[in-house]
Amino acid sequence: MLVTDFDGTLADIGPDPARSAAVPEALDALRRLARLLRQVVVLSSRTSTELERLVPxxxxxxxxxxxxxxxxxxxxxxxxxFNGEAAKLMASVSGAWLEIKPASTTVHLRNAQITGEEAMALLRPLLKDTGLYGAQGRKVIEVHTAFAGKGTALTKLLDEVEPGGVIALGDDENDRSAFEVLSGSEMPHMCIGISSPEVRPDLFARCDLVLGSPRQATAFLQMLADWASASLETSRSG
Structure with missing residues (x-):
């Protein structure tokens, strides 16, 4: 099973999330892998509707x-x-905006004149009062219920699919829990981080491989698809 993030992994991150697009060759590799692996999953903080458009x-x-x-x-x-009070708190911060999703909220800071630490300082009392969890990512703060996120989602996937092995790719703080879940698993696995100056290096402490960009991640996926295809041909001919 392959589990991959989208932004910063399959696509470069830019100033406007609505204009982001996957590296075309990455989509081609996923298309090939979907025919070769037990399951290919894109696990993202994007909404499901957005993912349907971005990964068709x-x-x-x-x-x-x-x-x-x-x-x-x-x-x-x-x-x-949180959404109502955070909108008031962030209204004075030029360039900051809230993206409200079904089960979470993202505070976008990429175009704002404020650091993640400063934004967290503003929001921390509200997070405490509401009992929600906030984590800094790449120029964002992800807010959701405590003890939930990609690690929980990956645990459910592992129980559901029961794969013989898993490869996971991610680039941001919300991928940390998925790396931790997978690295603690006894099944064959590989955690791959995509680095950037916007994240702490310890994010990739559990990773087996760290790549430098979505282009490098794409090259890995192409190589994986080639390997899986060759392995299938070998097994058929044998």
Missing amino acids: LSGVRLIGDSGLAPPTPDEKRALER
């Missing part, structure tokens, strides 16, 4: 909103309170 591939499973479960009524109220 048959056979590739798309899991949006970091795989978060629908919020309970109490969690929904907490998110709604």
